[in-house]
Amino acid sequence: MPGIDECLLEAMRLPGARGAALVDWTSGLALGSVGEFPGGDHEVAAAEAAEVARLTAEQRAFTPDHGEDDRADPPVEDLIISNRDSYHLLRFVPTSFDSSVFLHVWLGRSDGNLALARIRLGEMAGRLVLG
Amino acid sequence: MTLVGTTPRGTTPPPRLPVREKSTARHRAGTGLSPMLTRLAAERATGVLERERGSLYLAEGRVVHAESPYAPGLDVLLLTHGTLDPTVWREAVERADQEYGAARLLLDAGRIPRGALELCHLGALYDAAYFALAPSSAPGRFVYGAGHWLGALRPVPVDALERETLRRRELLERLWPDPLADGAPLLRSEAVAAPAATARQNAVLALVNGVRTASDIARELGRQAFHTLVDVRRLAAAGLLSALLPPPPPVAPAAPDPPRGIPMPRVNDPDITLLKRLRDALEAL
Known part of the structure; x- marks a missing residue:
């Protein structure tokens, strides 16, 4: 069964992966990180990504249609941010206990494969907490 | 994690760039949260640091567990939503000894995925440490050699924990x-x-x-x-x-001098x- 480090190392095997982290979006804490991050500081990158993730998770506009199920926590699956040279993929991790974490992968744009990364990251999030 | 730049001899160093509080010097001297903890980390101590609002468990200078009466324990996080069965948890805690901590027993028996346990444990550790490292009026006490029945799962360096605690204080202050x-x-x-x-x-x-x-x-x-x-x-x-x-705190019957200034009504x-x-x-x- 993979722990946090194994999960992040697996994420680093995605094509074009530059860095991967597991971040708590309430506190902004990086529970684990491997590789590099924009600006060279993974703690700052984690805190900034957490802020975006929190806003996304809290907005009603992004919750799925049958909204009466308030317990689907978090309501959002993932978040994609792209710029000229890279992609950021933030995947929320649903857990059986109370938490607010997401996987963050930074991919180079030229060799990254966003579709593949989305699928793989979803699988990794599941394996991380479900075994 | 921290890069230290070097300047070749005989050249003028470039002007310092503005940096965050996390400068190397400050880093080395500790964050000032608990000088005792910084010293214990430096001497790679094993034991438990008991402070006014919580305890930090160290193994070879790194924090392996934290507890505080102000933060729910790992058991609460794991049991409240049924992640783990209470009898399974109790058994693991009772069977735990120096060699096989409860965490290892649970993982070896396949009772909980490693990722889930690490996540919950780190969450509980940083959470309790936030309170344990709060400013206190009494000095801390360190008991050498004392381990924790959970066992080491994912040790956290002291400086990372102190940095995070300070960041959390600032976050609350900002909110x-x-x-x-x-x-x-x-x-x-x-x-x-x-x-x-x-x-x-x-x-x-x-x-x-x-x-x-x-x-x-x-x-x-x-x-x-x-x-x-x-x-x-x-x-x-x-x-x-x-x-x-x-x-309001009980006031002595005939307070001779009222405090200067206007008292804030409570x-x-x-x-x-x-x-x-x-x-x-x-x-x-």
């Missing part, structure tokens, strides 16, 4: 600069044009009853206390919640709360 709501019983309040509370905040609000503190609510929700504090401060900033002020007057919020907002400008 709402009044720490009163952190420890006092909480009350709901009527707010005009308040932003809608989020689902997680509604869960907190539903338990606010004028008796429970933020830590009590965290325990009921099986949620980290710091997470609850973040929501409490946000709700306080939105005016949806306020702290029930503690009763009442839960909404006007005063509003004025305090206005003052804080103006100061923050």
